[in-house]
Amino acid sequence: xxxxxxxxxxxxxxxxxxxxxxxxxxxxxxxxxxxxxxxxxxxxxxxxxxxxxxxxxxxxxxxxxxxxxxxxxxxxxxxxxxxxxxxxxxxxxxxxxxxxxxxxxxxxxxxxxxxxxxxxxxxxxxxxxxxxxxxxxxxxxxxxxxxxxxxxxxxxxxxxxxxxxxxxxxxxxxxxxxxxxxxxxxxxxxxxxxxxxxxxxxxxxx
Numbered sequence: 001x002x003x004x005x006x007x008x009x010x011x012x013x014x015x016x017x018x019x020x021x022x023x024x025x026x027x028x029x030x031x032x033x034x035x036x037x038x039x040x041x042x043x044x045x046x047x048x049x050x051x052x053x054x055x056x057x058x059x060x061x062x063x064x065x066x067x068x069x070x071x072x073x074x075x076x077x078x079x080x081x082x083x084x085x086x087x088x089x090x091x092x093x094x095x096x097x098x099x100x101x102x103x104x105x106x107x108x109x110x111x112x113x114x115x116x117x118x119x120x121x122x123x124x125x126x127x128x129x130x131x132x133x134x135x136x137x138x139x140x141x142x143x144x145x146x147x148x149x150x151x152x153x154x155x156x157x158x159x160x161x162x163x164x165x166x167x168x169x170x171x172x173x174x175x176x177x178x179x180x181x182x183x184x185x186x187x188x189x190x191x192x193x194x195x196x197x198x199x200x201x202x203x204x205x206x
Contacts, residue, residue, distance in 0.1 A: 003047045003048065004028075004047055004048040004049060004119050004122075004123070005031060005047055005048075005049040005050075006023055006028055006029070006030045006031065006049070006050055006052065006115055006119070007030070007031050007032075007033065007039060007042075007049065007050070007051045007052065007076075008020070008030045008031070008032045008033065008051075008052045008053075009032075009033045009034075009035070009036055009038075009039045009051065009052070009053050009054060009057075009062070009065065010032075010034070010052075010053075010054040010057070010081065011034055011035060011054065011057045011058060012054070013034070015054065015081070015104060015105070016032040016034070018105060018106075019032075019052060019106065019111070020032060022106070022108045022111055022112065023111075023112070023115065025108070026112055028112075028115065030052075035057060035058070035059055035060070036057060036059065036060035036061070036062070036064065036065040036068075037059055037060055039051075039065065040060075040065070040068060047126070048119045048120075048122040048123035048126060049076050049077075049119070049122055050076060050077045050078070050079060050115055050118040050119055050122060051069075051076050051077070051078045051079070052078075052079045052081060052111075052115070053065065053066070053078055053079065053080055053081065053098075054081050054082070054104075055080055055081070055082045055086065055089050055090070055093060056082070056086070056089075062080065062089075062093065063089060063092055063093060063096065066078060066093055066096045066097065066098060067096060070096055070097055075122075075125065076122070077099045077100075077118040077121060077122050078093070078097065078098040078099055078100075079098070079099065079100040079101075079102060079111075079114050079115070079118065080093045080094075080098045080100065080101045080102070081102055081103075081104050081106060082101070082103065082104065083103065083104035083105075099114075099118055099121075100114045100118065102114065132198055132199060135184070135195050135198055135199050136199045138183055138184045138185065139184060139195075139196070139199055139200075141183060142180060142183060142184075145176060146176055146179065146180045146183070148166065149162065149173070149176050149177060149180060150180060150192065150196055152165060152166075153177070153189050153192065153193065154193045154196055154197075159173045159174055159177070177189070180192065
């Protein structure tokens with residue numbers, strides 16, 4: 001993975017240093033933050049990332065930071081660190097979407113494994129979102145007639161039925177269909193319908 005960000009938020013400088021050292025040992029670079037408030041002042045980039053987070057901090061707590069992120073639809077995967085055995089807080093962090101929980105001090109092998117897994121997962125999420133945006137942009141470039149054709153194809157109509165429905169020739173329908181497939185980069189009608197459902201997940205015929 002060539003481009004990624006590992007953020008670490010903890011008010012304990014010793015923990016920040018330890019986590020940095022662990023990640024550096026396998027060629028990863030961590031961006032460290034001494035408080036949740038310091039972390040949220042940074043710019044969020046669209047690269048694979050994860051957050052290693054202490055739950056108990058002065059000021060904004062780890063749980064409050066997770067709530068802040070989720071309320072803004074920021075889907076960065078989170079590894080929670082805790083040395084207090086605060087089971088309710090850990091459970092609450094998981095309910096809010098934290099992906100992993102590790103006790104302090106984190107076991108290096110477990111921390112590295114968790115970070116790698118979450119970075120890979122986040123990279124896949126970003127790639128999937130980019131693909132959906134690409135499909136959305138392709139569909140947005142269709143003409144109104146072509147969008148109408150897509151709807152009719154999604155409802156299972158044949159070229160003959162579409163021609164009768166909108167009052168054009170079968171040859172014109174097939175020409176429109178070829179243009180739609182080319183514009184959307186769909187390999188066939190089935191692929192076109194699947195792509196339509198990705199950007200507009202409504203029941204066919206609704």
